[in-house]
Amino acid sequence: MYRTTDILTNTPNASLSEAGYMVINVGPQHPATHGVLHLVITLSGETIINVEPHLGYIHRSIEKMCESLTYRQFIYTTSRMDYLSSHINNHCCALSVEKGLQIEIPDRAKYIRIILDELTRLASHQLWWGAMAMDIGAITPFFYAFREREMINDIMEETCGARLTMNYMVPGGVMFDLHPNFQKKVKEFIAFFKSKINEYDEILTGNIIFQNRMKGVGIISKEDAISYGCTGPTARGSGVSCDVRKLYPYEIYNRIEFDEIINNGCDSFARYEVRMQEMKQSLKIIEQLIDNIPEGDFQAKTKTVLKLPKGEFYTRVETARGEFGVYIVSEGGTTPYRIKFRSPGFSNLSALNHMAKGNKIGDLVAIMGSIDLVIPDIDR
Amino acid sequence: MFLKNYILEIWNAVKSLLKGMKLTGYYFTHHKEIITQNYPEVKQQLPERFRGEVVLIHDENNEHACTGCTACELACPNGTIKIITKFDVSPEGKKKKALDTFVYHLELCTMCNLCIEACPTSAIKMAQNFEHSVFNRNDLTKKLNKPGSKIREGVE
Numbered sequence: 001m002y003r004t005t006d007i008l009t010n011t012p013n014a015s016l017s018e019a020g021y022m023v024i025n026v027g028p029q030h031p032a033t034h035g036v037l038h039l040v041i042t043l044s045g046e047t048i049i050n051v052e053p054h055l056g057y058i059h060r061s062i063e064k065m066c067e068s069l070t071y072r073q074f075i076y077t078t079s080r081m082d083y084l085s086s087h088i089n090n091h092c093c094a095l096s097v098e099k100g101l102q103i104e105i106p107d108r109a110k111y112i113r114i115i116l117d118e119l120t121r122l123a124s125h126q127l128w129w130g131a132m133a134m135d136i137g138a139i140t141p142f143f144y145a146f147r148e149r150e151m152i153n154d155i156m157e158e159t160c161g162a163r164l165t166m167n168y169m170v171p172g173g174v175m176f177d178l179h180p181n182f183q184k185k186v187k188e189f190i191a192f193f194k195s196k197i198n199e200y201d202e203i204l205t206g207n208i209i210f211q212n213r214m215k216g217v218g219i220i221s222k223e224d225a226i227s228y229g230c231t232g233p234t235a236r237g238s239g240v241s242c243d244v245r246k247l248y249p250y251e252i253y254n255r256i257e258f259d260e261i262i263n264n265g266c267d268s269f270a271r272y273e274v275r276m277q278e279m280k281q282s283l284k285i286i287e288q289l290i291d292n293i294p295e296g297d298f299q300a301k302t303k304t305v306l307k308l309p310k311g312e313f314y315t316r317v318e319t320a321r322g323e324f325g326v327y328i329v330s331e332g333g334t335t336p337y338r339i340k341f342r343s344p345g346f347s348n349l350s351a352l353n354h355m356a357k358g359n360k361i362g363d364l365v366a367i368m369g370s371i372d373l374v375i376p377d378i379d380r
Numbered sequence: 381m382f383l384k385n386y387i388l389e390i391w392n393a394v395k396s397l398l399k400g401m402k403l404t405g406y407y408f409t410h411h412k413e414i415i416t417q418n419y420p421e422v423k424q425q426l427p428e429r430f431r432g433e434v435v436l437i438h439d440e441n442n443e444h445a446c447t448g449c450t451a452c453e454l455a456c457p458n459g460t461i462k463i464i465t466k467f468d469v470s471p472e473g474k475k476k477k478a479l480d481t482f483v484y485h486l487e488l489c490t491m492c493n494l495c496i497e498a499c500p501t502s503a504i505k506m507a508q509n510f511e512h513s514v515f516n517r518n519d520l521t522k523k524l525n526k527p528g529s530k531i532r533e534g535v536e
Contacts, residue, residue: 069457072455072494073455073456073457073492073494074457076457076490076492076494077457140404147415150415157426157427157429157430158427158429159429160429161427161429161430161431161491161493161506162430162431162491165490165491167492167493167494170497175493175497176429179427179429199403202399202400202403203399203400203403203404204400206396206399206400207396207397207400208392208393208396208397209397304498
């Protein structure tokens with residue numbers, strides 16, 4: 001349907017500015033970007049010729065730091081990567097350590113983990129929805145999104161003790177048992193959010209200005225999405241089936257009924273639609289589990305000092321932005337020899353140049369919004 | 381035909397805008413409850429598990445349960461906690477390891493809760509205080525055991 005261009009297109013150099021193109025810098029501290037992302041944009045008039053992201057402004061060398069931390073300690077650093085889906089990142093780390101230790105975690109812990117994962121996904125998508133509308137120029141949706149997100153944050157605060165960087169998943173289960181109010185509050189939230197999610201469509205999805213800004217903009221074909229390594233809603237908006245929850249189920253996802261949302265639109269609006277539908281699927285998953293949390297332990301018995309056997313362990317999960325992977329190389333000690341994180345944002349950002357090329361500069365922010373970038377995740 | 385489609389398109393566009401405006405108009409006229417807080421005057425009651433800072437629990441006799449085993453120090457990923465121990469000499473002349481100073485670097489703490497999980501005697505807990513800003517950076521390094529406090533009888 002859409003043209004497939006080669007990834008290896010011409011990259012710009014200094015001579016471009018001599019050839020009548022204008023090179024401008026967006027960021028690292030620009031109100032239109034999320035976080036500290038520095039984009040070097042080559043323009044011909046208003047048309048984008050090339051976008052080159054420059055990274056390194058929020059590099060904290062988390063992977064190197066993890067080499068000196070024990071298997072219990074390194075999990076908290078991943079909350080600081082993709083801070084909007086910190087639960088899911090922690091979950092992946094815990095799964096990876098459990099894979100090395102070969103321990104089976106109790107059913108109750110599995111249920112708690114999945115419910116909190118989906119709540120985190122909802123909170124992340126809500127923030128994305130508000131922030132994306134703000135990128136385009138609509139301020140009001142941001143407040144509506146935060147009204148619902150606040151409820152999730154309150155639930156997290158009560159059960160996990162923190163609103164954003166929870167560090168609640170530990171190897172062997174979860175840190176504490178659920179708060180007595182948890183089930184009641186989650187049910188309240190589901191009922192409230194179900195009555196409000198139609199407002200999201202009313203105020204933004206149907207809006208003609210929004211649709212004109214999104215439709216036919218930021219096009220990436222299915223082949224290109226695969227070759228750039230896009231995952232998550234960015235790839236599913238181009239018709240790629242890549243939901244780790246569905247294709248490689250972890251924990252109890254194989255027992256849950258939900259649909260993988262795939263949209264063949266290939267543009268910014270398709271990616272928007274995928275996320276909007278995913279919110280409804282997350283609600284569906286939580287509804288199935290919230291009444292059926294089994295009784296029992298919330299944490300398997302583990303040794304105080306964890307030692308992984310010699311070998312390599314890789315696990316992956318589906319975060320709100322795509323596939324997140326943790327690769328641990330162990331030499332048999334208490335600290336990992338090497339840890340590599342596969343973050344979804346990095347690969348999704350690499351496709352930005354392809355999406356933005358040929359569009360107007362005003363559309364760049366809308367395209368960035370539709371990829372849902374979290375810069376600390378890209379830069380680690 | 382072209383003209384009809386053109387007018388229809390404009391009509392639908394205006395309708396979609398009015399639909400959104402209707403929603404914002406509804407909330408403009410139906411402000412049932414105030415969702416913001418008058419923060420410094422009215423403070424929210426934070427949940428029990430909220431992680432604000434680490435405190436050493438003291439009872440009414442100024443006694444704590446810390447044995448100085450340094451389990452929290454080892455569990456901490458950032459070197460936030462430093463336990464300085466001393467040797468208490470009992471009346472029988474027996475030497476016993478005890479806590480001298482519990483140094484807590486709030487500026488390094490990430491509130492990960494691992495020290496509380498590691499403590500074998502539940503001597504420390506997370507407090508709900510979240511207003512940590514000070515004028516002098518050195519004020520963030522705290523001594524958690526109160527002056528004159530000692531270990532509770534029977535805690536090993």
